[in-house]
Amino acid sequence: MSVPAELRYTAEHEWVAVDGPTATVGITDFAARSLGDVVYVSLPAEGAAVAAEEPCGEVESTKSVSDLYSPVDGEVTDVNVDLEDDPGLVNADPYGAGWMFKVRLRSDAGEDDLPPGLLSPAEYEELTKDSD
Amino acid sequence: MPGSSSNPPNEPNPTDFAGSPRPTPLVAVHQRLGATLTGFAGWLMPLRYRSETAEHLAVRRAAGLFDLSHMGEIVVSGPDAAAALDHALTGQLSAVAPGRARYTMICAEDGGVLDDLVVYRTGEREFLVVANASNTAVVDAELRRRSAGFDARVDDQTAGYALIAIQGPQAAGILAPLTDVDLGGLKYYAGRHGPVAGRPAWLARTGYTGEDGFEIFARPDDAEPVWDALAGAGKAAGLTPAGLAARDTLRLEAGMPLYGNELGPDVTPYDAGLGRVVKLEKPGGFVGSAALAERAEAGPRRVLAGLTLTTRRVPRHGYPVLAGDRTCGTVTSGAPSPSLGMPIAMAYLEPAVTRNRETALAVDIRGRAEPADLTDLPFYRRSRA
Numbered sequence: 124m125s126v127p128a129e130l131r132y133t134a135e136h137e138w139v140a141v142d143g144p145t146a147t148v149g150i151t152d153f154a155a156r157s158l159g160d161v162v163y164v165s166l167p168a169e170g171a172a173v174a175a176e177e178p179c180g181e182v183e184s185t186k187s188v189s190d191l192y193s194p195v196d197g198e199v200t201d202v203n204v205d206l207e208d209d210p211g212l213v214n215a216d217p218y219g220a221g222w223m224f225k226v227r228l229r230s231d232a233g234e235d236d237l238p239p240g241l242l243s244p245a246e247y248e249e250l251t252k253d254s255d
Numbered sequence: 256m257p258g259s260s261s262n263p264p265n266e267p268n269p270t271d272f273a274g275s276p277r278p279t280p281l282v283a284v285h286q287r288l289g290a291t292l293t294g295f296a297g298w299l300m301p302l303r304y305r306s307e308t309a310e311h312l313a314v315r316r317a318a319g320l321f322d323l324s325h326m327g328e329i330v331v332s333g334p335d336a337a338a339a340l341d342h343a344l345t346g347q348l349s350a351v352a353p354g355r356a357r358y359t360m361i362c363a364e365d366g367g368v369l370d371d372l373v374v375y376r377t378g379e380r381e382f383l384v385v386a387n388a389s390n391t392a393v394v395d396a397e398l399r400r401r402s403a404g405f406d407a408r409v410d411d412q413t414a415g416y417a418l419i420a421i422q423g424p425q426a427a428g429i430l431a432p433l434t435d436v437d438l439g440g441l442k443y444y445a446g447r448h449g450p451v452a453g454r455p456a457w458l459a460r461t462g463y464t465g466e467d468g469f470e471i472f473a474r475p476d477d478a479e480p481v482w483d484a485l486a487g488a489g490k491a492a493g494l495t496p497a498g499l500a501a502r503d504t505l506r507l508e509a510g511m512p513l514y515g516n517e518l519g520p521d522v523t524p525y526d527a528g529l530g531r532v533v534k535l536e537k538p539g540g541f542v543g544s545a546a547l548a549e550r551a552e553a554g555p556r557r558v559l560a561g562l563t564l565t566t567r568r569v570p571r572h573g574y575p576v577l578a579g580d581r582t583c584g585t586v587t588s589g590a591p592s593p594s595l596g597m598p599i600a601m602a603y604l605e606p607a608v609t610r611n612r613e614t615a616l617a618v619d620i621r622g623r624a625e626p627a628d629l630t631d632l633p634f635y636r637r638s639r640a
Contacts, residue, residue, distance in 0.1 A: 156291065159500060160308045162591040163567040181621075183569050185307050185590060186500055188621075214306070 124251070125152045127218055131194070131237065132247035133176075138218065139194040141228070141237065146195045149222040150182065150213060153251045158184035161213040164191075166202040166224050173199055173226060175238040180223070182213070194241060197226035275299075279324035280417045280475035284482055288496055296388035298325035300499055307500035311593040314464055314505055315635075317493030318423030320485055321502060327391025328416040328472065329384040329398060335405035336380050338539075343401035344372070345524060345547070347537040351376045356444040356461055359532050360524055361394055362543035366550055367520040368527075370394050371512065373461055375446045383457065383472070385418075387514045401542055417478030421485055421494070422468030422505075424637070429489040430469055434458060443467075452484035463502065465509025466637055504590045507599065510561065510633030516572055516587045517559060517601060523550050526603065528559045528632070557584070557603040561634055562618065562627040563595070570600040570618040570627070577617045577624055583608045586618060594635050601632070 130138045136154035140147045155161065163183040173179045173193035180191035202224045206212060213221040242250065276294040285292060290301035301322060303310060313319050331340055337349035346359030356375045360368050370390040375383040386394040395411040402409055421430055427438050436449035436458050446459030454477035462468040473481050486494065503513070512518050512527050524533050524547070533547050564570060570589035575582045584604035592599040600618065608614050609629065617624035 159291075159303060160306050162308075162569065165568075183567070183591070185504065188569065188571065211306075 124156065125218070126244045126248050126251075128244050130218070130244065131241040132244070132250075133192060133194045133241060134250060135190075135192045136251075137192055137194050139237075139241065144228050145200065146197065146226045146228055147222050148194060148224050148226065149217055150191070151247070151251075152217045154189075155214045155217045155221070158182065158187060158189065160185050161210045164206045164210050164213065164223065166191075166206070167193075167199045169199055169202060171199045173197060176240065191223065193226065195226055195228060195238060197228045199224050200227045201225040279322055280478035281322045281324060281419075281482055284479060285322065285496075290496075290498060293499070295499060296325055298388055300325055301496070303498040303500045304496045307498065307504070308593045310495055310497035310501035311504050313493060313495035314423045314466060314497055314501065315594055315637075316424070317495070318421055318425040318429055318468075318489055319464070319495050319497035319501065320482065320489065321420040321422065321497050322478075322482070323418040323420050323470070324416070324475075324478065325388040326418050327384075327386035327388060327394065327411065327413045328418070329386060329391070329395050330381065330410045330412050331384055331398060331402070331407055332378075332381040332410070333405075333407040334380060335402075336382055336407045337376075339398075339402035339405035339407040339409075340374065340382060340384075341537060341539065342405070342541050343398055344374070345533045345541065345543070346374070347534045348374055348376070348382060350537075353377070353379055354445055354447060356446055356459060358444075360518075360529070361397060362524070362547065363520060364543055364546065366523045366543045366546035368514070368518045368522050368524060369397060369520065371514055371518055375457065375459060377446070377448070377457060390514060415475070416472050417475045417481075419471045419473065419478065419482055419485070420462055420468060421471070421489070422462045422464040422497075423466045423494075425489065425492040425494065426466070426468045429485065429492055429494055433484055433488055438469075452481045454481055456481070463509075463511055464505040465511070465633065465635055466505075503588075504593060507588050507590055507601065508592055508594055508633065508635035510601070510635075512559070512601075513588060517603075523547060525550050525555050526557055526559065555606055558606050558609045559587070559632070560584075560602055560604045560609050561630040561632040562586075562589075562600045562602055562616065563630050563634070564598040564600070564618065564625055564627050566598065566620070566625040567591075568620045568623075568625055569598045570602075570620060570625070574600075574621075575619040576602050576604060576627070577619055578608055578614050582619075583614075583616070589618075592634060599634050600627070 178190035576584035589600035
């Protein structure tokens, strides 16, 4: 199972990559493996406001459906339209081509202003190690 | 995220059973193949090896290899074995010739289904009753109770069997070189004693996928050599190990019921559209026959129907089915269908709704009504050569 060192994580198994004012969000390798084949991803609309720890979409797999949570507050600036035709990208490349949406953070926000609930890679690995 | 998903009763749920789930004789094989293992009905089972969709399609197009060693094997033997089963089950097992099999059910006195079974007549005075893993103890206890007064012995031999299935259009071609049994002469729902890969086995042409295929009941110590021989022989033909996730979508496409979803103690065989397994006319009556005769007379209270959806959201166990703004039924099983490329579901509906095909139906998928079309079962039927 892969947990890239440069990302932050949520206890609901999303990852977030922060690059200046933009945060990119997806679900983790652990989540993708647990769900099985992803068949449909419902994403927030571009321009929608999302809030940390609130559901903003859903991920359907063969066996289950799960809410998708935003790890951060902000406005959705982009969604991964490739998932419409090929939701399996989430399984094949969860940290790359399987990304889900991008959020513009509050203009004055920096890395230190991310929600306190986010997990470091080590904390996330600790969270998932017993159930892998 | 995975924690927020729904968990219908048939879903693997390790917390249902105390203690560690029991490994099958093939657990080392699954671990070597990198399977995702899950607790299911008290057993540690392969849920998938890689992609369950790829496994499903491999069974449809080539063949799949399944470990089904969690299934219960109960041997009923003795001079009165056939009479005892006639009394205990809905089917007329005395009419089954040695070497043939029947799909049948064991019902409670009130007609509710305690389990659905495949029963093989392995000899003149011997039957192999295959029960669902979650019901094996109940079936064993009921068969013992119901065979009191008959000269028959009931023996739960689940621990003495590994069960391997090979299913799909290539199954016969892969298996033939590994067995002395003439597969061309082995009909659907027939079985023979015969070696597979040099190991003694009961080899039957049965399955739960909607494809041609075989089930191999072998000794636990022989499970790994038999599996390896099949896997090796099938490699070139595209044989793929397949887990419980693929098994569930395969049986759903084939319109086959799953105990806990379509079948249960509050369901009669008639509700499930399986009245053909109830032999009311067999001599001597059977446990549940009075109640079932009444149900047969009164007509079904609900009808098991097929639904297809145009959305990509998936109907799941327990979701309401709507006719207008009125609930007219409940989804029992649903999944994205790999063969059809759309979500499918089985649902219990009010009989009137299934008679009038003009009624606009929808499935309430977490608060949103998604239009659904009534369709005949099964969703998928294999083409026969």
